[in-house]
Amino acid sequence: MSEELSKSSKFPIKLEDGTWLVQCKLDQASQKFIPLHDPNDIENKSLQKNEWTEQEEKLLEELILFKGSKKWTNIANKLNDVFHNGEMFRLGKHCRERWLNHLDPSLKKSEWTPEEDEVILTNQAKIGNKWSIISKLLPGRTENQVKNRWKSILRKASKWIRNGISGIKVEWGGEVGCGEGSDCGDVYEDMNKKCFQNTCCELENEMQAIYFDYLDSPSYFYT
Template identity: 50%
Template sequence: MDKKIAPYMLEGEIWMVPCFSNKEGNTFQPIINPLDQSSEFLNLNLRQTWTAEEDQALENLIKLQGTKAWAQIAKELNNIFHEKKGFRKGKQCRERFFNHINPKLKKGDWTIEEDMFILEMQSANGNKWSEISKSLPGRNENQVKNRWKSLINKKKCEKKTESPIHASVSPATTFISYKVDPGFSSLAEIIQAQYYSQANEATPPFHLYFP
């Protein structure tokens, strides 16, 4: 359904302007100029999701024109699906192809070898996702970047769940005697001497009482 859209002035020269959102890159692109009320985009269809028909048409156009003429491909898509209005841009078409419908794109689970390669390359060269992805057939730079973030977040979670092991050292064992009786004093001394000869710091503390 078509919706009429227009910029909204908040105050002074501050405007609220309708934008296209690129969820993958977390960016926003204004679609109208707030000072140009004659803009052809004022009656633009706000649909943002790519349809299966657009994807198929995009794939067919790329087969005919290759992966270079993105501006021309976008223009032809707009002629077919968007009443010749500039809804799709060349950059959008390029990202849609390489990130979603490229037949060479690998969408399966990541292998341990791929994960180790990404971590090692990022550690050595930084966030050069394009260069890293060139060495991983079937993976594009967007996939590599997202996979690296996932691996880092996983490591952080694992560290938080690990419980530290604290070694406890028992205090020195003591012998306490009271109501000393001459008949037991010699026995107490023998037991005490034997215990100290075998005891160590890790031995739990206890007390010997001689009534």
């Protein structure tokens, strides 16, 4: 133990037998030492921060694609046996999340299309942040992808609002009743689209700037 302590003056320290050394403080009322760290929290944070190795991902793919297993606890146990000396290093939920959000070959990793953005904006306006439902309308996109895309659109919208632009309308040609139009430039030149700054709507908050619904007119933020 003294050798382990000499290697590092930083606490907490996990010993070879699996026990932890943590800093404590003396509680004056009870005259007992109280740990400043919870080893369970330390373990969980360590698992969350630890990156997956290429070998782990290959075995995870093999177990799912070739052996047809999606019993996540069993898969985690197999990974732990092979790579972590049987210790509970990977949990079933870690394996599931890694597969669904990164390794599943059906995942789409291409750029987002205006049509996909339209689906997100339209349905978020109708049902709120129910990403699991919205993601089912976008084959190949995960809940996390959809949620992150929404946040990306929101950040851009917030930036525009701070710069004094209340909203952007992308119209399939024609005019939108109110607002002043300007060409989008090379980005949408082949689609003959125009961008409009909405000057008619009073926004109660930033979220209202995200989507303006014009009948019979596909609309979404020009990004």
